[in-house]
Amino acid sequence: MIKVGIVGGTGYTGVELLRLLAVHPDVQLTAITSRKEDGLPVADMFPSLRGRVNLAFSAPDKADLTQCDVVFFATPHGVAMAQAPALLAAGVKVIDLAADFRLKDQATFEQWYKIPHTCPELLKEAVYGLVELNRDAIKGAKLIANPGCYPTTMQLGFYPLLKAGLVDAGGLIADCKSGVSGAGRKAEIATLFSEASDNFKAYGVAGHRHTPETVAQLQNFTDQPVNLIFTPHLVPMIRGMHSTLYARLTRDISNEELQALFEAQYADAAFVDVMPFGSHPETRSTRGSNMLRLALHRNGNTVIVLVVQDNLVKGASGQAVQCMNLMFGLDEGKGLNQVALLP
Amino acid sequence: MIKVGIVGGTGYTGVELLRLLAVHPDVQLTAITSRKEDGLPVADMFPSLRGRVNLAFSAPDKADLTQCDVVFFATPHGVAMAQAPALLAAGVKVIDLAADFRLKDQATFEQWYKIPHTCPELLKEAVYGLVELNRDAIKGAKLIANPGCYPTTMQLGFYPLLKAGLVDAGGLIADCKSGVSGAGRKAEIATLFSEASDNFKAYGVAGHRHTPETVAQLQNFTDQPVNLIFTPHLVPMIRGMHSTLYARLTRDISNEELQALFEAQYADAAFVDVMPFGSHPETRSTRGSNMLRLALHRNGNTVIVLVVQDNLVKGASGQAVQCMNLMFGLDEGKGLNQVALLP
Amino acid sequence: MIKVGIVGGTGYTGVELLRLLAVHPDVQLTAITSRKEDGLPVADMFPSLRGRVNLAFSAPDKADLTQCDVVFFATPHGVAMAQAPALLAAGVKVIDLAADFRLKDQATFEQWYKIPHTCPELLKEAVYGLVELNRDAIKGAKLIANPGCYPTTMQLGFYPLLKAGLVDAGGLIADCKSGVSGAGRKAEIATLFSEASDNFKAYGVAGHRHTPETVAQLQNFTDQPVNLIFTPHLVPMIRGMHSTLYARLTRDISNEELQALFEAQYADAAFVDVMPFGSHPETRSTRGSNMLRLALHRNGNTVIVLVVQDNLVKGASGQAVQCMNLMFGLDEGKGLNQVALLP
Amino acid sequence: MIKVGIVGGTGYTGVELLRLLAVHPDVQLTAITSRKEDGLPVADMFPSLRGRVNLAFSAPDKADLTQCDVVFFATPHGVAMAQAPALLAAGVKVIDLAADFRLKDQATFEQWYKIPHTCPELLKEAVYGLVELNRDAIKGAKLIANPGCYPTTMQLGFYPLLKAGLVDAGGLIADCKSGVSGAGRKAEIATLFSEASDNFKAYGVAGHRHTPETVAQLQNFTDQPVNLIFTPHLVPMIRGMHSTLYARLTRDISNEELQALFEAQYADAAFVDVMPFGSHPETRSTRGSNMLRLALHRNGNTVIVLVVQDNLVKGASGQAVQCMNLMFGLDEGKGLNQVALLP
Structure with a gap:
């Protein structure tokens, strides 16, 4: 034990x-x-x-x-x-x-x-604990820096595109939306039920701490200088995170090839679900589970990646347990087989 | 002005x-x-x-x-x-x-x-500012004690029954439900979105400050000693209050007579809407408006009164403006003609 | 298998x-x-x-x-x-x-x-599948009638009082509140998000199908004729049920004895949690789990029992799995160890 | 009358x-x-x-x-x-x-x-009924095409930039979020409370009817060919719409000049509120009112415009009444002075 x-x-x-x-x-x-x-x-x-x-x-x-x-x-x-x-x-x-x-x-x-x-x-x-991109290092780690919730979605969504050199790394946009639990269990007026319910707003548009973290990691995947516009928003739900990622293709590729690229990348990832091209993942399909789901869309030469996760599980504590499993030689999914609570 | x-x-x-x-x-x-x-x-x-x-x-x-x-x-x-x-x-x-x-x-x-x-x-x-039961005194008042939100619903619901001597004043039950704005704009963990959303609970069952206020006022309407069991609950909505009132009839009366009693009582009350017998008022039918709506039900010798209001309007600030209008010789509805926001 | x-x-x-x-x-x-x-x-x-x-x-x-x-x-x-x-x-x-x-x-x-x-x-x-009150019969059953969601809370809350002959069975009141998933996955206007959100209402006050079911079962626990006033309400949350039960004591008993009565009754029940006297169970403490929690309150000679459960788990599918486990000789909690999702 | x-x-x-x-x-x-x-x-x-x-x-x-x-x-x-x-x-x-x-x-x-x-x-x-961009034509109109909700926010947000020739019209992105009432009062499973609450998703990413409407209107403001990526999302709130607009500057301009541009454009618009540069408008600040609010942000050479409105008021019925007022020679704000319901 x-x-x-x-x-x-x-x-x-x-x-x-x-x-x-x-x-x-x-x-x-x-x-x-x-x-x-x-x-x-x-x-x-x-x-x-x-x-x-x-x-x-x-x-x-x-x-x-x-x-x-x-x-x-x-x-x-x-x-x-x-x-x-x-x-x-x-x-x-x-x-x-x-x-x-x-x-x-x-x-x-x-x-x-x-x-x-x-x-x-x-x-x-310290080893950055994003299992799908860093599994081997985590296995041998003594000190894990568990990733931020937003950065997890942005990295797993942009990674295959950057690694394959398909997109303009200098023009990435991430329009992200988080449930209120992301703000933590602190007594603050802005996250009271009567303030945050039946409401929607952006916040921290001028600069959010998850930007340097994400940019630093994304930069590991490409030689081009990375520039990222990250716009977080607050959604009146407890758990859930939805990132809508935009990247401009710099060379021609079919939708089928794009889809194949992502499927190959995450073929062995138990907690990344590449959904069919053109589908719309819902945050509730991950509520309470460690699964991150994503789907690809295309509009001209722009690729749109929709990514959802439970910000408290894959975006925080579930990911940390996934790291622990690897650090102790266990199957990375041990104790993480919860099915999402839907409805 | x-x-x-x-x-x-x-x-x-x-x-x-x-x-x-x-x-x-x-x-x-x-x-x-x-x-x-x-x-x-x-x-x-x-x-x-x-x-x-x-x-x-x-x-x-x-x-x-x-x-x-x-x-x-x-x-x-x-x-x-x-x-x-x-x-x-x-x-x-x-x-x-x-x-x-x-x-x-x-x-x-x-x-x-x-x-x-x-x-x-x-x-x-000080004059107790429940307009429908105290209009004349309010007109001449210099100091108004604006009623509590729960007490407004309990008084307007029980009043016709007590005044007519129809029910056992010693066995009143009020099972009441309030939106979260009733707790005020204070930074507290219990009313955070992530705590109060998708949740329901009772609170203060052992004793709530609105009990003595309500009992004191109800006692004005009857010679019998009033006993009230008041159970407040917190509903995951911003505004709205729903009181489910139970009273045991002590003499025979038809449903039609009951309905007529309430309609007569509130015939001149611009802000009390006696709905058809057996209907189910919804809080949202009063959202943002100064209207209180109620409906009667009957189960054997128990009368059930369903009462709804917007806790911040008729339950607080709207009622206060209604008082102000009377104190300054205006029509009591001046500036209070907002139609409820539905949906 | x-x-x-x-x-x-x-x-x-x-x-x-x-x-x-x-x-x-x-x-x-x-x-x-x-x-x-x-x-x-x-x-x-x-x-x-x-x-x-x-x-x-x-x-x-x-x-x-x-x-x-x-x-x-x-x-x-x-x-x-x-x-x-x-x-x-x-x-x-x-x-x-x-x-x-x-x-x-x-x-x-x-x-x-x-x-x-x-x-x-x-x-x-057919065997009525309320495990805590019917365990032995369920073990040998071939056909299970899984209880309704509301009836589960009303029976487990009233049972110890009726069985001990402590309360007036002819004057029971159950003021119950359910999340919207209780209405099922049917396309209906009344349960649309824009109708049911930020709203609270009673429904079916004149007669709900769970009344005859509950009365028939409660009658098994007492020789007095049972009379039950059951008032269901709709809460703007997905899952969760909260029943506020009122019963009048017919003989003297201390709060400590009441508490001990309930604790003894459910000592062996893995899925009934008798909370400390005077506490306020929250529905979210059972969200996604098979646990039912209850707490006792007292106001003069009235006992108030607060009961919460997830209407889709202990109130429906979890209870059905609990029955299945017994019917096949398994531990009744097999596969039901999910911890409630909080927040 | x-x-x-x-x-x-x-x-x-x-x-x-x-x-x-x-x-x-x-x-x-x-x-x-x-x-x-x-x-x-x-x-x-x-x-x-x-x-x-x-x-x-x-x-x-x-x-x-x-x-x-x-x-x-x-x-x-x-x-x-x-x-x-x-x-x-x-x-x-x-x-x-x-x-x-x-x-x-x-x-x-x-x-x-x-x-x-x-x-x-x-x-x-037919006259397109977007008052702020089309006031004179509306005054003389007999037939009004009231704008779609999303298009209202996209046009009022992008207009000053396109008209001034400041941005690349071929690379506009609108990441938009709507409350559920935008889907109408139709009995459908996807918009049931239990489906849409505590959830967030994109929809219609492959093509939404508001795209051709918006592009056709935006094209009136510029000689460059307009290309728009429009991504609608569903927010678990009844009313409210938030559009996050991205446009790339094609020439140098200071933040102060940008702000001045928008303020001048809407100086006479009673229902467009240009908030301070860098602020974060909330949808609830327009709930139930005909006001649209917007705020500007800047990230390198990208301008971000945050726009909020009540989708049922400025995004639909309020805008229609505003048109009616003009068509009948009234002040355009007649009957539209409702203050937003906050909280």
Whole structure:
């Protein structure tokens, strides 16, 4: 059994980790920390876990996380980098669901996240946890930077096109839409039900932290300089993410060839579903599951890729568990066979 | 033109007052106070008011509210009682949308609201602003205690039955459901979209502040001792309130007589719509309008009254404007002719 | 492996059976019928099942359901009674998720469902599939009448009170609220998003088919004549059911004794969670899971029981799988360990 | 008083016309036709209109629409062209909210709408009812083709850029999102609450009827050949439309100049609100009102225009009333001063 610790179990990625790990056959939940909720049974905060998770939150200083085999950080940016070095030194593997290790470039990190990086030496060692594009490195990793939710959809959607040198990397557009849970479990007026329901808006159009992360990764796939316009929007639904990606073809290719390209790319990917050309994936077809679905469209020399996922599963906690499975030599789908909840 | 001031214009009852008063033909919006938002144009906070309300919030100490003819308090409990005495002394009428003057009994107030009452001498003078049951007193009032949202539905639903001595006042049940805006515009986890959407729950079953208010008022209609079981629930919708009222008949009466009783009672009430016997009023039929609709059902010797309203209009700000109209000699429906937004 | 057939797999209880059975370790999905969709791959209609269910719908006359070990009917009322006799004769077990076998009394069935019963001789043989109250009979059953969604909550909530003779069986009130999926996957204006969203209403107050079913079952628990007022309401959420039950105590009992009564009653019930006295269960704490949760409240001599479940799982398809497990000698929770999706 | 007839009053644009016209000071509702609902009081179908609209639906053959001054067609495509010639001949003005007269080119109409056009001679006479771009022609019009909802946002967003020759007309992208009411009040599975709620998807990406309408209009503003990629999506909200428009600048211009360009263009437009550069308009800021709001963003040489409106008001019935006002010499905002419903 893998002994698992979770730092910061009171947010949405934390409770989602608990939902998945509570039924994972090879996992033993060992410790869950929360500074504020020390002593509170986890199931008192999340009644969905009554009878399934019997742990209580413990204060960070009381939990001996070094007894764990792996520790997930479901925390705000900055927490993982403070604790990771000691855990790694003690032989504990670390999976950070925040952004502390996503950017290889320290200056870029500090520019976008407005905090100094306290262990830049780990940036090189950290492995970016997008399984479908990075499987082998993840298998041997000790420290995982779990990808952002938007970046997951943009990378898996653009990757086959960039790798094949088919499109203008300097003119990528990603018009993305996220459910409200992406904003986290923080008491804020903008995400109150009465503000976010029956409403739609863009946000952060001038600059979103997922842009540098995505551009840096996309740049790995092509020699052309990547330029990405990323426009996030807020959808009145709890879970779900839909990215509408636009790329201009730079050479002639048939729709059948495009489709074949994507199907070949993801033939072995258990959690990427390439749907028939011209179909319209719905976010609910992934609700609660680790599946990402995409479909191709064509309008003249523009390729449109529609990508959907559950932002809390493939976009966060499910992806983290997928990484954990690989790090411990398990089948990457272990404990992740939930069928999407539809309706 | 009536010069209107609003204290606390940043919550939902405040912005709803602004929506209604911005198009009221006899009103001149004169001052809106907010401690936190001093100097911020109102329309910057509420873009729905761009081009309609040109005022900025002003700090309470800067706003000379004594220049107003009437001041609405759309504030947390406790604010109105601190400022009302001075305003009244200056000849300004006061309408409090909170609970400061709803309970005639000081001890009951202090028990339920956990704060001392600072001007108990005004409790007697204050007029309870439920227009349909109190019209004449409101016309002459200087200080209005605007009713709570739930109490409005419970009183208008039970009143004809109690007044006619038809039911057991000691066995009333009100199973009530409210949209989330009833919880106000406060940053709280429980009313986040991701918590309150796609969900239903009861709350405050052990005791809700609207119980003593309702019981005190219902007791005015009958000599029997009133006992009320009030169970509030939270509905994943922004606006709307639905009360399902149960009362046991203590003497024989036909359905036709029951229906006639209610129709007669509310024949002159522009904002109470007695629907056909056996129909099912929908909250959306009142969305954005000041109308309250109700319908009667019968099961053996139990009368079931279904009552709907928009909790922010007839349940709060619309009712307050209705009171204001009467206090200034206007038709009570002035500025309140909005048709409900359906769909 | 249990070979399973499903008649009528295109509605919500059908696709929910598929979601549950696709990951059930002892089940082999063998046939799914649909008159209209003959030949259509199931996953083309429900993309959530892509890669999970490889069957296509087949026309009823083409599917040899007698090769199955058990057949579920997820059909409108009237279909199961037409096909059950032949299947039973062929040794196939039958679980009907509709109402064909729920009422023991043929006349009552025909009065409420407006169709003649074509195999009344099976009414006696049929076992009512409410596991927690009927476990032993279900183990030996060949024909299961799976309970209605509302009746499940009302029975499990009222049962301990009636069995203990604590309450006035002649004055029960159930104020119930259901998510919209309870209305099924039928093209109807009343359940369109633009009609049912941001809205709340009661329906069927004059008489709902779940009343005779519930009253007949409750009557089994007490010698007093049962009278039930049942008021269903429609909540703007997809899944979830919340029943607020009111019963008047006829003898003195402490809150602690009440709580102990319920805890003892359901001590062995894996899918009934008796929450702490005075708590407020939320429907989302059961979303997608087979758990039913309840909590007790007290107001004078009235007991209030709050009951929540997912109407499509414990209220329909999950309960049916629970029955199947028992009928085939499996642990009743096999394949039903999904943790509720929260948020 | 303008005598108004409405053909097809049972859909969402029909009931929205009724909501607006019921309080329009210069309008007398005279006839509302519905083939199916002959004799049914309008307020029985739409209880929001109880006490406000006292008409009953009448069968088309019973209603003498020639007694009206103007007739609105809130009908499926094809109805208006069958009845408009006779009405126009009788001196009645006609406003069609469907597509019968939106396309000047008969062949294009027939290609996209799959029905023959029965009065192509009226296509030339029909005036496209986008007030802000066509005010003078509308004043003198007898037959109005009311614009589609999406096209309204795309035209008002792209117009200043195209007219000023600032952008590449051959590379326009419109990523648009609509509330579900845009699909109309038709009983269809895809728009059921349980299908469309808590979900997001694109639809019609391969070709939507609003593309030829928009391209034809945009082509009027520029000599360059227009090419538009239009991607519609469905948002789980009742009302509201958000268009995210992308255009590549072909010459240098500062953000301040861009902003000034839009502000100058719409300086006299009572219903177009140019928000500050870089802001994020929300659909709810227009809910129930005739206002369209837009804001500009810039990313390198790409201009991003965010446009929001209520699809049923400025996107349909409000725009039609705005046209009517002009056709009858009234102020274009008469009866359209509703403040958006927020929250």
